[in-house]
Amino acid sequence: MSWLDKQTHGLAKEWIRNTAAAMLATKPDGEILWANNSFEKLLGYSSPELIGKLSWKDLTEDEEVLKSDEQLVLETINGERTSYQLHKRYRTRGGPSLSVIIDVLRYPIQGDFECFLVTVFPVNRNADFTLGQMEEFRKLLLEILQHQPSGLTFAKTWDWAKEHPIVASITGLLAAVFLFGERVLEIVAKVIELRETL
16 A cells, blocks of 8 residues: 555645645536635635636636537546646636646546546746747648648659748748757858858
8 A cells, every 4th residue: 555545635635725736626517616725826816706606617718728628528527538638728817818737637537427626737938938839830831731732742842942932931940940949040140140241
């Protein structure tokens, strides 16, 4: 038997109440059953304002993400999965929305569903920016690939790049920044500077 298995429920309650990780228990319809102090501080709402008054659906900013969340909720209730993670934005009290990643666990793991145990991880601005840039890059690549004929080869890609030098340059630069970081931009600026002096 592990150390954790030997502990009483009191230990778990103290841990969840006082951890710096924002945690809450919810129902599938969005009702918040309980939230710890860290969740209150994260969004600026007190438990009396959240419990029975606001739901995680009310707090979710983006409608498309909300639809994804609801689909994952159904799959989890139906036993198709025991947990899921999702990147979303929560509305805060009187401030800008907050980018978070939620880790949602079905309770109990097996048997009749009772509630969701949710841990909320705030995403810092740098990570949020990176996620946004990755999404923009993905959209750009999809758009480019949709306009490419099937049977894409290096020769066809090179011919396309010669026909569309600006779009190809931007795509290449975005790919380089994505793969190698912002230092690429400094190198490109230096190359342009050297080229102008020649």
